[in-house]
Amino acid sequence: MPERVPFRALIRLTVPLVAVSFVFVAIYAFTQHAPKAHGLRIAFVGSPLARIHSQIGMDGVSPGAFELRAYPTAASARKAVLERKVYGAYVQGNGSSSRLLTASAAGTSVQQAIEHAFTEMVAHAPVGMGRVKLVSEDLKPLPANDSRGLSSSALQFGLLLPSFVFGILLFVFGHGAALVHRLLAIGLFVLATALVAALTVGPLIGALSGHFLAIFAIGALFAGAAALTTYGLEAVLGFAGTGLAAFTLVLIGNATAGGGSNQEFLPNVFRQVGQALPNGATVRFIRNTVYFNGNHTHIALLVVALWALGGLALVLVAEPLKRLRKAAKPAL
Secondary structure, eight states, X not given: OOOOOOXXXXXXXXXXXXXXXXXXXXXXXXXXXXXXXXXXXXXXXXXXXXXXXXXXXXXXXXXXXXXXXXXXXXXXXXXXXXXXXXSEEEEOOSSSEEEEEEOGGGOHHHHHHHHHHHHHHHHTOOGGGOXXXXXXXXXXXXXXXXXXXXXXXXXXXXXXXXXXHHHHHHHHHOTTXXXXXXXXXXXXXXXXXXXXXXXXXXXXXXXXXXXXXXXXXXXXXXXXXXXXXXXXXXXXXXXXXXHHHIIIIIIIHHHTXXXXXXXXXXXXXXXXXXXXXXXXXXXXXXXXXXXXXXTTOHHHHHHHHHHHHHHHHHHHHHXXXXXXXXXXXXXX
16 A cells, blocks of 8 residues: 555645745746836936936936936947947937937847937927937847847856756765865866857857857856855755755846846846846846957956855865864764
């Protein structure tokens, strides 16, 4: 006769998983259900008075969504867009038209928000300022093989899950291995998975082509950060570390990565937290490397590298901590 499982045991298994489902659905729905721009940096070329009026007009259309920054010339504003210092630029014209410079490679949601806001602002400008035609120019259009700019997010997620699972498997099955062998296994996994990812999105599919070595390096750094953080938390906290890694990297990290819409569209708290997590930093790192010649990648590099170093530190201190805990236990 098969051994019967008590109904109460099944309930105890069901309730926590239902609670986990609620948390996942609630956080993803809350961060994604009504995206709204916050503090998008826009270069403004024109008179100071026009900039003040334009800022007031923008705040009327979307309060707090845009921050107009003065630039002296159209060339300097264009350069700022291409160097990722700003998301777009408005160049006030002397005649009947003004120019709006955007870069869809920086995020189609940002481009659409900028175009909508400036179109509304120009259409409802005071009569005294005159009516002008708005001419838009996309300085960095997305290529056909990444037409919605989602390949960087897909690559991040494709690296995250295997790295997270690898950290769990190493914790479960790698207890008896020497520390140096466990670190070597992590290193080999990181290099192999990054190589496969770079080959897949580059030569195989062509989603992010022409930057094989850069994508391989970024992928290896992020995979290392995810695997080391997961395993390091488990090595210090046990299976509670698995839950913490899942909550931080898989749930919050993905919900705030800014793949479908940029991080500036996230609600408060999630927007700030997302800037400090490796998921969103990796998406920005890939996007700026592939489409903007590596401009404005230093902060993203720092974030991902710090997570990798933090995970490594947890792995290195786990065994000394265990010895200290055993020594601190009173003898029976």
